[in-house]
Amino acid sequence: MRETATLNETKAAGGDALLAVRDLNGWYGESHVLHGVEFDVKPGEVVTLLGRNGAGKTSTLCAIMGLLAKRTGSVRFAGNETIALQPRHIARLGIGFCPEERGIFSSLNVEENLMLPPRIAAGGLSVERIYELFPNLLERRRSQGTKLSGGEQQMLAIGRILRTGAKLLLLDEPTEGLAPVIVQQIGATIRELKKEGFTIVLVEQNLRFAASVADRHCVVEQGRVIDMIPSADLDANIDKLHGYLGV
Amino acid sequence: MFELLGIPPQVLMGQLLLGLINGSFYAVLSLGLAVIFGLLNIINFSHGAQYMMGAFVAWMLLNYFGIGYWPALVLAPLIVGATGIVLEKVALSRLYKLDHLYGLLLTFGIALIIQGLFRNYYGISGLPYQIPDALAGGRNLGFMFLPTYRGWIVVASVVVCFGTWFMIEKTRLGAYLRAATENPALVGAFGINVPRMITLTYGFGVALAAFAGVLAAPIYAVNPNMGADLIIVVFAVVVIGGMGSIMGAIVTGYGLGLIEGLTRVFYPEGSAVVIFVIMAIVLLIKPEGLFGRAA
Ligand SMILES: Nc1ncnc2c1ncn2[C@@H]1O[C@H](COP(=O)(O)OP(=O)(O)OP(=O)(O)O)[C@@H](O)[C@H]1O
Ligand SMILES: [Mg+2]
Numbered sequence: 001m002r003e004t005a006t007l008n009e010t011k012a013a014g015g016d017a018l019l020a021v022r023d024l025n026g027w028y029g030e031s032h033v034l035h036g037v038e039f040d041v042k043p044g045e046v047v048t049l050l051g052r053n054g055a056g057k058t059s060t061l062c063a064i065m066g067l068l069a070k071r072t073g074s075v076r077f078a079g080n081e082t083i084a085l086q087p088r089h090i091a092r093l094g095i096g097f098c099p100e101e102r103g104i105f106s107s108l109n110v111e112e113n114l115m116l117p118p119r120i121a122a123g124g125l126s127v128e129r130i131y132e133l134f135p136n137l138l139e140r141r142r143s144q145g146t147k148l149s150g151g152e153q154q155m156l157a158i159g160r161i162l163r164t165g166a167k168l169l170l171l172d173e174p175t176e177g178l179a180p181v182i183v184q185q186i187g188a189t190i191r192e193l194k195k196e197g198f199t200i201v202l203v204e205q206n207l208r209f210a211a212s213v214a215d216r217h218c219v220v221e222q223g224r225v226i227d228m229i230p231s232a233d234l235d236a237n238i239d240k241l242h243g244y245l246g247v
Numbered sequence: 248m249f250e251l252l253g254i255p256p257q258v259l260m261g262q263l264l265l266g267l268i269n270g271s272f273y274a275v276l277s278l279g280l281a282v283i284f285g286l287l288n289i290i291n292f293s294h295g296a297q298y299m300m301g302a303f304v305a306w307m308l309l310n311y312f313g314i315g316y317w318p319a320l321v322l323a324p325l326i327v328g329a330t331g332i333v334l335e336k337v338a339l340s341r342l343y344k345l346d347h348l349y350g351l352l353l354t355f356g357i358a359l360i361i362q363g364l365f366r367n368y369y370g371i372s373g374l375p376y377q378i379p380d381a382l383a384g385g386r387n388l389g390f391m392f393l394p395t396y397r398g399w400i401v402v403a404s405v406v407v408c409f410g411t412w413f414m415i416e417k418t419r420l421g422a423y424l425r426a427a428t429e430n431p432a433l434v435g436a437f438g439i440n441v442p443r444m445i446t447l448t449y450g451f452g453v454a455l456a457a458f459a460g461v462l463a464a465p466i467y468a469v470n471p472n473m474g475a476d477l478i479i480v481v482f483a484v485v486v487i488g489g490m491g492s493i494m495g496a497i498v499t500g501y502g503l504g505l506i507e508g509l510t511r512v513f514y515p516e517g518s519a520v521v522i523f524v525i526m527a528i529v530l531l532i533k534p535e536g537l538f539g540r541a542a
Binding site: 065067086088091097105116120161164 | 419422423425426428429430432433434435436437438439440441
């Protein structure tokens with residue numbers, strides 16, 4: 001077994017976690033893709049899910065949101081058990097979701113996309129603040145959502161869940177396929193959001209980027225979290241990590 | 248006055264007005280179908296029956312409760328829309344996971360049941376409904392005589408079509424609707440109650456049909472079959488305009504009404520089929536419809 005002492009430690013610390021995932025199993029129809037995912041995220045932390053293609057990172061985020069056809073186990077968020085809830089009720093507890101395919105609506109302009117997710121709690125960012133973080137969006141706010149560049153669409157997909165008052169953000173590969181300068185901008189934004197008190201679960205393939213923004217890294221393989229590495233221990237574990245990721 | 252190809256202008260204008268009135272019904276009805284199809288992905292074959300119900304409810308309100316045309320114009324769509332909401336809750340909502348065909352078959356069956364029930368109780372001879380006093384009579388426009396009620400139909404349908412278009416394309420509520428049409432799962436994951444939106448949208452589409460039914464009551468006899476005849480043409484209009492396109496449904500509705508009117512002037516024999524001929528041509532050249540987005 002590759003399960004490490006640190007992994008067990010974080011699990012034991014479930015009490016003060018904002019998000020606590022236990023024995024999470026998930027299915028697409030008949031196909032069983034999550035086999036007992038377990039991890040915790042404390043308030044204010046940025047935690048990544050790392051892993052190869054098809055490891056189950058996206059499925060884990062979807063299962064947390066209740067978007068899989070079937071899921072079992074336990075997902076506690078801010079003290080509430082969500083495993084039996086519909087996605088809309090899970091969202092209303094204070095989780096913002098930024099999907100891998102970004103999910104920008106083509107029949108909505110940029111501003112309509114930005115204003116779409118309803119406010120679910122006090123304390124979200126103001127629209128002015130979001131435009132300050134992403135000035136491109138302000139310039140193009142009357143354009144059709146899907147006419148934006150890939151990077152701008154990503155900013156829009158992140159920006160629109162900042163307004164809602166969600167405390168936990170689930171970001172699925174926000175840097176995928178983007179130019180280095182845009183990746184840097186998104187990295188700066190994530191650090192900024194951490195400073196503002198957001199808690200973030202970030203799915204990443206890009207180890208360097210993950211290291212630059214996150215506190216801890218959960219390694220996902222075949223539908224399980226098989227290891228957990230704090231950013232501080234990253235250098236000591238770099239070979240092991242490269243092994244997990246197959247790079 | 249001038250004559251066009253030997254056609255007196257009174258005849259031409261008369262037929263154009265008739266075409267515009269038919270077009271008003273096509274537009275409101277195909278708009279309702281487009282709204283429903285956009286979000287529910289169901290071709291609402293009950294639409295004609297629900298239009299008929301609108302006319303009947305107006306008639307019942309008047310004859311059983313003494314409630315006149317103007318309140319009926321609001322009440323009948325609300326009442327028939329409420330039956331649509333019940334229908335969606337009890338029956339349609341169970342079919343979304345299945346092929347669209349099941350929704351089509353269910354709504355078709357329901358249309359037959361509704362029409363059968365009304366035929367059973369009210370016969371097929373048609374019940375009269377008076378034009379309200381304020382809209383009786385007409386005025387001479389110089390080149391033609393315009394019956395006031397016919398003018399009112401055009402105005403009322405334009406207002407309702409524009410209002411619906413505005414609500415869907417320009418408001419926050421409409422943005423929810425458009426987004427849910429594209430990606431209902433993600434809209435749900437933002438905390439929006441999509442099932443309730445679907446229910447209300449169906450109710451709204453049905454209410455539009457009923458509104459058209461109330462408009463029709465004073466000029467066509469209130470008759471259990473009035474929707475069945477009309478709805479076939481409206482389906483052709485929707486196919487031509489493009490499924491699910493709001494503006495497409497409206498423009499095509501009025502446009503085809505006018506084309507039908509013109510055909511009645513220049514080639515009367517073709518007027519009954521012209522819309523279907525256009526539908527066949529559009530299907531061959533642009534199968535997604537004039538305003539439809541390619542799938
Ligand atoms: N819609 C689906 N239906 C059936 N199986 C799916 C579906 N989506 C993903 N899978 C399967 O579930 C497993 C996990 O996929 P998932 O998308 O969660 O991986 P991932 O870690 O996000 O990969 P990537 O890095 O490529 O995004 C894979 O075996 C994949 O083939
Ligand atoms: Mg993925």
